[in-house]
Amino acid sequence: MSTESMTAPAKDSASKKSSANSSFSRIAKYTAVRLVTMAITIAIGIYLTILIANMGGYVDTIMRNDIRESTTMAILANPQYRLLGTEEKHELIQKKIATEEKRLGLDQPFAVRSVRYLANGLTLRLGRSLHITSDHGSKEVRLILLERLPATLLMTGVSELMLFFGSILIALPLSRKYGSWFDKLTITLSPTSAAPAWFYGIFLILIFAAILKILPFGGLVDSPPPTNRLDYGLNVLKHLILPVVSVIISSIFISIYAWRTFFLIFSTEDYVEVAKAKGLPSRDVERRYILRPTLPNIITNFALLVIGLWTGFIILETVFVWPGLGITIYRAIGIYDTPVIVGSTIIYAYLLALTVFLLDFIYALVDPRVKVGAGSAQ
């Protein structure tokens, strides 16, 4: 007994130590494997992006022909060269074409350039764009993206966060009032999300800008812009109203419907019924018995939403002439500006990988059933 009593704490301690060591090594091993696999995944993903964005190198052919067409048209339409001899004009066109091809790197094989793009991307050396310049005139991809980021984050951040939290706050109580009038109304209105935000945007512009004339048609700020910072900020907020409302109208009902259905599964669990039977207040039931077990899902959705803010809204930005990243990236795709496409993709890829990596740990923190690196929930 005494031996046992003497050895038990030692064993316990050893067991704890061994358990701690085991947990550490498990987490370390998991982290290492996860990081390596994610690095490989990112590299593959980025290289695929490069290949797709360049159509496996066919874009070189497209660009060469584009250069020839645009250069020829520019020279022919330029009054300065109108009376230039045929030979001189032809020579000038050829020289311009050669200079432009060299500038765009078309004098190097695509395979070489693609590896360079990949290496630069992975090391976050975003380099210089081929065509696009930033609003301030820079060709650094980093600046092109950074300059547009605040406007994008403002629009997507405000609208998506309002939408996310608004939906959850409404859906949670609604899940417990299944079949109520408001529940039916939500279901009925959920098809309104079939129309995208820009569709509502056009209507809202028509009503509030063209007819009522109380809100602007679009843009980031009035022209001329207010000179003091406070007025400028308020003016930006005024311009933000219509795009944000468009996003919210276009998604609020389907979002509430989706969350409400998700919560509905949990709100009909036995332990929730027991809690209700015990007479716990509704608020406590929702918070402790419905919200808590769904937290990993909510966090996942939120995390993906946050990194999704980075991509912007392409058409909505166009409709509202909002100087965001969506338009920039769309334009880059249209004109095959590979460095900008790769730049935006690599940042998204890194953010996504980081999020997925961190989520595994966050799950373990919020849900005691989850152990990092244990393979599956215990």
Place this chain on the structure above:
Amino acid sequence: MFKNRLMMALGLLIVASMVLAACGPTTPPTTQAPATDVPAQQPTEAPAPTAVPTEPPTTRHGGWLDEIDYSVVDAQSAITQIKAGAIDLFSYGVASDKLAEIKDAGLCYTSSYGLYYGFIFNPYGNENHEYDDGRLNPFSDRKIREAMNWAIDRNYIAQEIYAGGALPKLFALTTQLVDYTDLVDVARGLEAKYAYNMEKAAEVVDAQMTAMGATKGADGKWQYKGVPVTVILTIRNDGDGTRLPQGHYFSNQLEALGFTVENKEGKASELSPLWIGSNPADGQWDVYTGGWASNGLNRDERTIFQEMYLPNSAQGIALFTVNQSDPEFQKVGDDLYSGNYKTLEERHDLMAEALPLSVEDSLQVWTVDLQGFSPFNCDLQVSSDVGAGVETTFMSPYTMRFADKEGGQVKVGTTSTMFTDPWNPVNGSNWVTSAYIQNATGGRAFMPDPYTGLAWPLRAEKADVVIEKGIPAQASLDWVNLSFEDSISVPADAWADWDPVAGKFITVGEKFPDGTTAKMKSVVYYPADMFQTVKWHDGSNLSAADFVMAMIEGFDYGKEGSAIYDADAAGNLEAFLSYFKGVQIVSTDPLVIATYMDNVYSDAELNVSAWWPNYGYGEAPWQTIAVGNSAVAAKEVAWGAAQADEFQKEWMSFIGGPSLEILSAHLDSAIADKTIPYPEVMGAYVTADEAAARYTALKDWYTARGHFWDGTGPYYLESVDLNAGSAVVKNNPDFPDLSDRWSAFGVAPLAEVALDGPAQVKVGEAVDFTATFTYKSSGDAYPTADIKAVKFLLYDETGATVYVGSGTAAGEEGVFTLTIPADVSAKLVAGSGRIEVAGVMIPVAIPAFTSFDYVVMP
């Protein structure tokens, strides 16, 4: 249950209403039959406010407005925004099919030419008209290409696809502009000949296809060697989207002619590898929906035949080089291109010869000249280049005003291209939207006339133009003194080239030790008080050094060995040097500059070399260029895009971004060092103290405004918001001219004509018709003195031209009598007939047309 169904029904109703709203037509559908024989409807411009002639002279200097605010707006909502008062003008212009919407909104507008469209054919064919794989290429046959002109109903395209906002186009020449107007009788005759006639097209196709060995099957489709003759029609579906319906229309017409058509739709980038990049002999495409940019108000389009049809076209694209043109057309096209004629009459005749030959060649069959429209609030007065629109009109900021007042603020909407590329005067943004704002802040030696394409002195005073005898030219305006000499020798001390290492000009004597001659000399005289009255926005006075710096930069930037060398500019310089012979500053007080060239335009006004401190992409005082050069030489920034990529540095912007700090640092150094750039040359025109004063003025300007954009124009750049996409310019009260200097150009002096006469014409009797010309804007009589020529054409019932005559002034202003002589009417055949009149105006390049139908009685 009932509630559920009600909710379901409500939900479906919402979805259905949204779908219907989204799919609903933007314009009412038309059931009108194709306008096959209706003359092209000319867009009717809403009357713009006319400058009131009795208005008292103004005392205001600079622009008419206090402020112009430019901002990026969505083009789709531009018309609504003007109607709602959010903006006053959409300067970029809207597409042709928006004309009806502009009119419905009750807005005024200016119209101009933009793109022009047509179909380009793959002309390759071996001796059997086959591609390399043995397939037949029907379009290797000129007759079939020519027949396509009959197969296309251009009026239908103009009316149905462009809602009347485009002009039917048969020739490469811009429809209804200068050269077309000069050849109006020939052009209209050919347009009548090639009017839509599907039977005629089928007749020619049948004959030619049979001759090429093709057979028509029972299904009416052509076969060659047992397989259907398939036409690969490549159709652009991007851009304004109108090439798609044009392509579909042509596809149907080709099917109707018995061809099997394979439509290949795609974006420019998807189709250019075919029509530009592929070997025509491979037959990867047969027809492409081509589109070209208009040259604006081009007064001399003689080079277009070689460029658009002939195998030696400078375009160098394979489809041109394989075209086997008619030798006669080749000669005419080459003669026109190289100016191989002695008189303007000879040129006219060559052009008249080229027109029908070009339609017979039809490497490209044209469909429409698109019209762009810039809508604006009718309280505003806006002038626009009839060739290319508001944003390319240099005069536009000088004349824009509210009709009933001086001052005020105008809000101009445009596109994001305003700041797409950085602004710098040497090799910055080339977008018209940027140039439009820059025009408001800049001056120049001559002001382009937006209605004729000629020029008027702005800062210059007058010019002498001397041309070598035997080269035809004419002068239309009295500020040019045109003369001819047997030989024009270039003075030995004139500057002919540049030594980038020594930093000095190479004289004519050094470059051409045996002397040299030029085909043309222009001497420009600037006002004696110019250097006192004209000031830069930073307060400095304009000086001769500004002119010299502009001359130096033009050479040094493109010269290998220079500290600021840009390979991209080398080609431009080389091209310039191929016709430039020398420049000489004859005097600096007053400034007189003589320039010697080998390129000669037919209009003396366009031969004047307009030296001014404008560097191609904007105006600038010499000190900002010097500061920029200093930064470029240090490879910290670059003037151009290619140079920036070579340096791996920023493309210089004078209005924002990382360049500003770099420029500011170099400016500080220049102030400290009192730097005189290119001292070997500039040292003669500026002292160290003057240089220091200039740099200090620039520093003050930059400190106050936050940018380096400095000019001499009627407005100065107050501020830009590059992220938000807006710019503000304000009136420059120190501008030397009164605001009303260009008031006469506020409204385009377009004319319209009414034709009156007997409804019946008796064979063998002379008959008179009366043409009355009036201003389109006011309805007042058009002064007879401003009408250069009145021509009329008689058409028979088949549409063929039977007579071309000239009208004679009837005494009353704007009224002309058109007489059909008895011997001409004697040849008319009983039936219907038509008379068409065309008036050629002096103050505007666009002619006035109308027609009148009559019955020929035996």
